Amino acid sequence: MASTGSSSSALEPDASLRPADLVVAVTSHNDARSIGAVARAIVEGAGRSFESGAVRLLHADTGSTDGTREALREVIPAGSLVELPHQGGFGGGMPYHGDPGRAHALRQVLRVVQETSARACVVVDAAVQGITPEWVDQLAGPVLQGRADYVAPYFSRHAWEGALTRGIVYPFFRALYGVRLRQPAAREFGCSARLAAHVLEQDIWEGERSPAGVDLSLAAAAVCADFRVHEVALGARGTARAAQADLGTTIAQVVGALFADVERHVEVWQRIRGSTVVAVSGTPAALGAATSGVDPAALVESFRLGYRELREIWARALPPRVIVELRKLADTPAAAFRFDDRLWAGIVYDFALAFAFRVMPHDHLLRSLTPLYSAWLASLLLQVGHAASADLDARVEQVCQAFEGEKRYLISRWRWPERRR
Amino acid sequence: MRRAGTSHDPRWYKDAVIYEVPVKSFYDGNGDGIGDFIGLEQKLDYLQKLGVTCLWVLPFFPSPLRDDGYDIADYCTINPSYGTIEDFKRFLKAAHDRGLKVIGELVVNHTSDQHPWFQRARHAPPGSPERDYYVWSDTEELYQGVRIIFVDTERSNWTWDPVAKAYYYHRFFHHQPDLNFDNPAVMKEILSVLDYWLDMGVDGFRLDAVPYLVKRDGTSCENLPETHAVIKAIRAHVDLRGPGKMLLAEANQLPVDVREYFGDGDECHMAYHFPVMPRLFMGIHLEDRQPIVDAIEQTPPIPESCQWALFLRNHDELTLEMVTDEERDYMYLAYSQDPQARINAGIRRRLAPLVGNDRRQIELLHGLLFSFPGTPIVYYGDEIGMGDNVYLGDRNGVRTPMQWTSDRNGGFSRADPARLYSPLIMDHVYGYQSVNVEAEESDTASLLYWMRNMIRLRRLFTVFGRGTIEFLAPSNRRVLAYLRRCKDDLILCVANLAGSVQPAELDLGALNGYVPVEMLGYTEFPAIGELPYFLTLGPYGFYWFELQRPGA
């Protein structure tokens, strides 16, 4: 551990792909505003914890047009940075939400890990806010010390932030794959060379949905192949990137990636019962009470509208019993509005089944989930919207329990789709 | 559903579900009344949806068709009725694109008497290499005491050839002269045939009639060491072509003799388990598990890389060669009251008519087939419960056109019904108007849906293909119970062989604390305790339980 404090000492001045211990990759997409701060933190973090020449810094940009590359070059000496070429494809000029080249970018990063025989790799998204120099060591440490193959961040967030992760991704991922990974779709993570080699062989890199959910697919591939998983508390996460997509599109991308992985790993998840705890290093920052900018009443209203207009579409995915439950919910006044956890879990599973059995175009199916998600979010906010982190965690734990409990329903319908329709 | 890795595994045959399909009978793509590769290619989606992973295509070579194509007149082309070599290549590519393996037939014991080799041999002078492609003799004295297989049609294994002025040897029909494997030229020819199809991308071969390849006077001419040497040479040649190619031996022998065809893992990858099939039917009819348990327990262990192939019915008769005389009598009385249904030493019927079209027995038999150690083979049409026609002569009654719809010709062909290679099944119970794919696809309670789900389920658990089997001994002999085990996977199968409700008390003491989860509906049952585990089974009911480790 050299702590010379010199910011560029850890970076190999010659940026050709010579062997290195650690590969740190910054991924970006129009992040000229924030990439400078991220890069400074990484350089400092690498300098503090690693010896000279041990760290290789990569930049994988996915077709930025706002001078992101130039902004990074201002911070990093030209020779110390390896810029990975961007794949054309979708990026050029097409109004595409999310970033299309991310799968390609990550794949290139992992290939560099192999080529340089690095022991570990850390990926950080340039849009992240609140990064500190410690992140580099925190994400790479467990891998380099041989304790983990995949290190995911554990960010503390308010009830209205990251609710899609909390309400669908985390409980679903945990119930299916049996690992309590809180942020499986995180864009910052650490991974071992062994895992990099494994995921490069998986078929997660091409396909209609991988651009948005490649991080999720990567985590699923790691968990399904029994790689050791670790979490690090990294404080609060903010993003400098304005929300590029509306809620429907976001849901379609994230949940679509989640569901696509379900088909990929059938043999694994059908056999797993219960879930195991993931070791966390560091203490998650406790967030105080705060007021949200999200109005539960408006969410309830959008659910009611959805119930009125999309009921026929839902009925193709959801069993009659659930539609009747939703009807009751739509008639409930906003003050007493409570979305039952088991009902919610069942709905998400039914959508996963409808996705697998292709009852309608995937895009329609996933987008029609939006009002239901709004209702669930409204219910969550009404219950623990202003509560402290601990109460929120307890609430999410209940949701997860419901997902684990209802998993048998998913399995039995998956195995015998004609039953109970 | 895509399953990464499965089709690239060199041991894919251990987890496969094989579908036996005659090109002739499946689907007619060009409207000439005979099924062809164009038609088969069009129906690949159906097969993929059914969930099978491998197609075993019955002989499709040019042939006078006096033994359903097992009399081959040219090994390296396609019978023009079934299409061209280009059609075959397209079909093969389409199958591989869907992750389906394709295995063909290598009928090397004999050729058709129309094969150029035989025509050349009979005109060649005695003693010349051309003549020696086949087995000749001036008398019928040689190889006395060798069993005649087609007792109903052949009186001797020798037939006089007026052109050659000598007798030629044939183990099957008189129009199928046996090749002479003592002649190195024959072996060379066979290996080049093998290369031809492997180059095209075929994933394996069924070796027809392997026990009879080499003949020696004074023996039964079956299972000779020289025959094993030939098979080893074929295997070595196949292995040179890289991993993932499979050889399946058809040796209608007792398991102890069939065991030899696996060698030390250096002969065939797979071989049929013939005795288990008639005993399944017998066990169900007797409502007694003993015949089935005996059949499995008398099976010798096989090398780790090898696998048994299991089937309920195939394109031949339900053969009773490998059972005792008493058992054969019982089977005749039980399953072929109609003497029309008997042929050679067997019964020429399909699965559904054999069990009186009882859906519960059909399901039970498949339940056993899919959960016994080995790779199951499904005969085309049995997934929809097709019937047969015993009046069609030879075994053609179980080779009628596949029934796709209730339209003309059962949707099999658009040709004039009179042009079809065989009439369809038209009776009131099994006729194509009522039993067809289209009808069953629109009925979610149909046998077809049931088969799809069961095949999908079986494929989820590699323990069925790779695990060990261990029978339990409940006091009720009508209940068959066994454990399948492979590494951490443990599965309990319980079947009621009787047509009435039966109780079963299973001694599962060693598994105290395990939780049985019924696999079809994923229902948790009470945990196993100290006392015998008690179950009640409906008529012909069967359960598959995943045994989940306590505290997992």
Added chain:
Amino acid sequence: MWTQVEAILRQAMTRIAEHIANALPGVLVALILVVGAFLAAAAARALVVQALRGLDFDRRAEHAGFGGLVDWSGLANASDAAGRVIYWAMLVLGLLLSMTALNATLPSQLAMSVFQYVPDLLAALMILVVGAVAAQFLSRSALIGAVNMQLRAARLFAMAVKWLVLLVAVAMALDHLHIGRSILLLAFGILFGGVVLAAALAVGLGARDAVSRALERQMQEPERRDEPVNHV
């Protein structure tokens, strides 16, 4: 007199026979044409169905939201529907062709004009089919999108999208067939003009307050937009 009657009768008979003899080859040709058309139509149907099945058209069509159209047509699947359309189209053409052989002036002119129409007809048909599929798909997309944007009139919006697409498709198809071009243009103009005018009047007179309130809300909204919630 009898001989005269007989002569006249005979004359009449000969004339009729002559007429028949003249017409007979035409009838024969017409018959052959009809039979030929029938065969050709059947062959074309088989070919189209085969080709579409080979292309996996049914599954694709269902994916694309074509299912509704097929349900509505009461046919088993999309390739059969396409096959049937082709079949009848060819049969009708065959019939018209056979009329020309009968030497009837009116039908033959009709037939000729219809024949000149065929390419346009096919193109128009294509436009209609594509339009119907697109309308179904887009209206569902619009409905879900509108609900997610919390538009109260989501269903109305979806219906509007559907009928607009259908209407445009029909208009395009008719235009392709050169049927009432000017009328069509006029009708479209009147229709759209009317709708816009009605909307303007409605905003101006009836819903003045509602609209101004909505606009005010729109103006105030941006404050909240600055703080988008990150759901992921």
